[in-house]
Amino acid sequence: MILLLKQLELQLSTRPGGRSARVRDAVLEAVHVELVHRGYLGMTVENVADRAGVHKTTVYRRWGTVDVLIADALDRGRDAGWTAPDTGSAEGDLIALAREVVDTFTDPGRSRVPIALVAAALQSGRARQAKRDYYTARHEAAGVIAERAVERGELPPQADPAELARQTCAPLFYRVFVSGEPLDHATADRAARAALAAARAGLF
Amino acid sequence: MILLLKQLELQLSTRPGGRSARVRDAVLEAVHVELVHRGYLGMTVENVADRAGVHKTTVYRRWGTVDVLIADALDRGRDAGWTAPDTGSAEGDLIALAREVVDTFTDPGRSRVPIALVAAALQSGRARQAKRDYYTARHEAAGVIAERAVERGELPPQADPAELARQTCAPLFYRVFVSGEPLDHATADRAARAALAAARAGLF
Numbered sequence: 001m002i003l004l005l006k007q008l009e010l011q012l013s014t015r016p017g018g019r020s021a022r023v024r025d026a027v028l029e030a031v032h033v034e035l036v037h038r039g040y041l042g043m044t045v046e047n048v049a050d051r052a053g054v055h056k057t058t059v060y061r062r063w064g065t066v067d068v069l070i071a072d073a074l075d076r077g078r079d080a081g082w083t084a085p086d087t088g089s090a091e092g093d094l095i096a097l098a099r100e101v102v103d104t105f106t107d108p109g110r111s112r113v114p115i116a117l118v119a120a121a122l123q124s125g126r127a128r129q130a131k132r133d134y135y136t137a138r139h140e141a142a143g144v145i146a147e148r149a150v151e152r153g154e155l156p157p158q159a160d161p162a163e164l165a166r167q168t169c170a171p172l173f174y175r176v177f178v179s180g181e182p183l184d185h186a187t188a189d190r191a192a193r194a195a196l197a198a199a200r201a202g203l204f
Numbered sequence: 205m206i207l208l209l210k211q212l213e214l215q216l217s218t219r220p221g222g223r224s225a226r227v228r229d230a231v232l233e234a235v236h237v238e239l240v241h242r243g244y245l246g247m248t249v250e251n252v253a254d255r256a257g258v259h260k261t262t263v264y265r266r267w268g269t270v271d272v273l274i275a276d277a278l279d280r281g282r283d284a285g286w287t288a289p290d291t292g293s294a295e296g297d298l299i300a301l302a303r304e305v306v307d308t309f310t311d312p313g314r315s316r317v318p319i320a321l322v323a324a325a326l327q328s329g330r331a332r333q334a335k336r337d338y339y340t341a342r343h344e345a346a347g348v349i350a351e352r353a354v355e356r357g358e359l360p361p362q363a364d365p366a367e368l369a370r371q372t373c374a375p376l377f378y379r380v381f382v383s384g385e386p387l388d389h390a391t392a393d394r395a396a397r398a399a400l401a402a403a404r405a406g407l408f
Contacts, residue, residue: 135385170374174374194399
């Protein structure tokens with residue numbers, strides 16, 4: 001019963017209902033679909049409004065630009081939450097986390113979303129702030145991997161539990177956005193093991 | 205004398221002389237200055253032509269767009285070469301390398317150049333290819349850090365000598381382009397030591 005109340009409370013707080021919330025849901029869902037289908041460069045406020053079945057002046061008035069639409073979609077994604085893998089070992093958790101990143105970026109449709117976010121953040125302060133908040137929330141949620149490993153005695157105490165997840169993901173994002181090199185599961189596993197070796201050495 | 209001949213050869217091969225080469229030098233130098241002063245979003249073919257003292261139709265005919273200008277400037281930067289730090293130890297070399305990245309990104313003027321390159325590569329295939337070639341050359345040049353460390357007996361043999369440099373730089377680029385978190389020398393030193401711990405564990 002308490003659980004049910006908590007679920008209801010969660011629903012009420014994240015979906016306050018009403019026309020305004022329904023419009024936001026429809027528009028932000030359309031942002032996501034448009035990003036997957038057209039990518040950042042092909043996105044327009046008109047296309048998003050069309051796909052959401054909302055008049056374009058409504059979208060212009062409430063969001064203004066594509067970058068603000070992307071930022072708001074990111075805020076919603078952050079609120080929806082994400083749970084770190086829980087495989088029973090730090091190595092398993094980190095490999096699962098790294099493969100999640102690789103699987104996203106090697107799927108042409110899914111990769112367009114994070115690529116669009118980085119592109120939008122390079123052009124707009126509002127998108128930059130949303131991206132920062134999004135990754136702050138992600139790092140916080142991923143910190144549990146290090147915390148559980150410390151509890152199990154797999155790792156020495158970590159000054160910054162998020163650093164293990166950051167270091168696991170960084171070489172993968174580096175290949176996507178900086179060097180332009182390809183990604184595969186071997187790259188993911190190596191990044192996970194490299195981060196773990198540094199954490200074992202007490203560097204985080 | 206042999207050295208002098210080699211220098212001359214190098215000059216001749218990288219600066220073949222003639223009006224066409226002088227125009228390219230002036231235009232690409234102007235691209236660099238415009239990037240530092242205005243950033244990627246503020247850059248136009250007209251401003252570059254003005255600063256270079258070249259007619260804008262010349263620039264349009266030869267390069268066409270801002271992205272192609274940036275790609276060509278990157279190609280020239282790659283040809284100009286870069287030398288990895290040589291401090292006598294792997295840790296010293298990696299810390300110097302990491303601090304070089306941090307010093308670039310914490311200088312508002314200098315950081316505009318690599319940020320513009322990433323932005324251009326997200327929008328243009330030509331810039332993407334130039335960026336890939338640039339980082340391939342950088343990784344090759346940085347591989348010497350691992351090779352010297354193996355020779356000195358500091359590290360076990362490395363399957364991919366470039367990986368140590370990639371892993372050192374990745375957490376720094378991750379903060380700039382993905383999480384939006386700040387950089388300082390402590391972050392640089394930690395990234396260097398983390399990569400070294402993984403290399404010592406034989407993971408690269």
